[in-house]
Amino acid sequence: MGPLQYVRLASWDALRLSSAFPHHRPSRTVRCFSGWGKPLLVARKPRSRGDGRGVTSLQEDPRPQEATQEEESHSDLKSHPVLKTDADGTPAKKFWPQFRKQNAPPSNEEFVNLRNDDFPRKKRRIQQIPLSVERTEGSEILFGFAPCSLALQRSKRNFFQLFLKVSKGDASPAMMDFSQQAQDRGIPTKWVNRKVLNALCKGGVHQGVCLEATPLQPVGWQEGPPLQSESATVSEGSQLLWLVLERILDPMNLGAILRSAHFLGVDRIVMSQKNSCPLTPVVSKASSGAMEVLDVFATDDLHSFLKTKSDQGWEILGTVGAKRPPDDIPIVSCLDFRWTSPTVLMLGNEGSGLSPEIRSLCHRMLTIPPGRELEAGIECLNVSVAAAILLHSICRQKMKAP
Known part of the structure; x- marks a missing residue:
């Protein structure tokens, strides 16, 4: 006898067993397999019908009222259909379709709605068609x-x-x-x-x-026209301020620095040629057009430029955060600085600041005193914000012409 026949015989025995012990709650048919040897809670006797077929029915429960109430407390089993059998012991044909209908899982539509609630559909992006606009090469x-x-x-x-x-x-x-x-x-x-x-x-x-x-290119710092006040000697206390930028990479920072420098009256802006952000349209937009007005100069040898200015009597000022650098360069607060000679103010990279080679040429280091104790990682300001504060602290000391 093959395995399939064993399964069929076992299924038929299970159906006959369930018809032999019918309940008005069919789920007990499954649980009665674990209750062999236990007394039946309800006495059963067959009753006859007019058509000659016997139908198994329930007799009145002889147990006390408390036991009956305890049995009826299982409200979760009342919703199942009544299992009826024919005279030969086979289950009625209408039972299983009704049972499947009541115990069927939720429809696919409910699962789809649940999935859509938990994971909303992504909006379909419309594919952008490239627009053909004739442009001049290099513009x-x-x-x-x-x-x-x-x-x-x-x-x-x-x-x-x-x-x-x-x-x-x-x-x-x-x-x-x-x-x-x-x-x-x-x-x-x-x-x-x-x-x-x-x-x-x-x-x-x-x-x-x-x-x-056409793109806008910076001019070499030696090619720029000399300033009128540049001819004054250091002893006369001339107030000139040049802003030098080393390795500023963010175009938004560069544009904001140019706008602040133009507003506060910086005489000239010099930036390092290498590893610096070019003068792009994004920089012009961030500067609100100040890049179109200012003359931005550049040098490929920042070390030689600073050494030349130092020999001419200019004071080289570096910038540093609240944390003191390892070198022994004097540090002065921007609130205590006095502007009495031509000055070059240096601003370094957003992340690393001034390079050690350039910092070694600085006479003093300017710093912005914080208003509280600062946590690690936020002990300094954005370079464009620091530039605006430092330039204002210096330019406010400019003497008015008589």
Whole structure:
């Protein structure tokens, strides 16, 4: 006899056993296998029907009322259908479909809704189609009101075309002013939609204006025109302030430093040529157009530049955080510093600060005193914020001309 026949015979015996001991709660049929040898709680006797088929029924329970109430307390079993049998002991055909229907698992739709509640569907991203805009090779895109307006006014670049956002109604006065400036300079103007402007400035805040122009390059510090006050001698107490930037990499920091330096009246800005952020449109936007106005100079030999200025009588000031560096350079608070001679203020990299080679050339180190005890990792300020504070503490001492 094969295994399949064993299974069939065992299933048939189980069905006959359940019909021999029927209950009005069919789940007990399963549990009665573990109750062999125990007295039955309910006495049973067959009753006859008019059609000649016998149906197993329940007799009145002779137990006390307390036992009956205890049995009826199992409310979780009352929802099952009644198991009925035919005369030959086989279960009624309608029982199993009804049983499956009542004990069926939740539908697939409920599982899908549960999954969607716990894990919301990701929004389908619309594939961006690249927009074809003819551009001049080697050009870059300025964006924003202030950078484009100041660039047109100073004319330090060569311009190719101006892109303005088209509107449903009449163009704003600012847009018409841009169009007029471009027309006066012979710059082609194109009215385009927002998607074209977003693609041109790569998601920057363009404010509806983009300008195609040549890149802006820093000038060598020796090629710049001499300042009028630079001819004054040190003994006369001339107040000159140059800001030197070493390895500033973040374009947002560089733009913020340029804006603060232009606002506070710094005479010249010199940045290291190597390992520094170039003068990109992002820097111009972060500086609110100050990059288009300032003359930014650069040097590929910062060590020689500082040594030259030191020999000319300039004071070289470095910057340091609240934590004292390992070297023995004097440290002075920006609140106690007195500006009495031409000064070069040095600002270093966002993470590592001034390099040891440059720090060794500094006469003194400026620091910003904190207002409380600082935890490790936040004992210094952002380089652009520190630049604004230090420049203000120095430039406020500038003597007014008689």
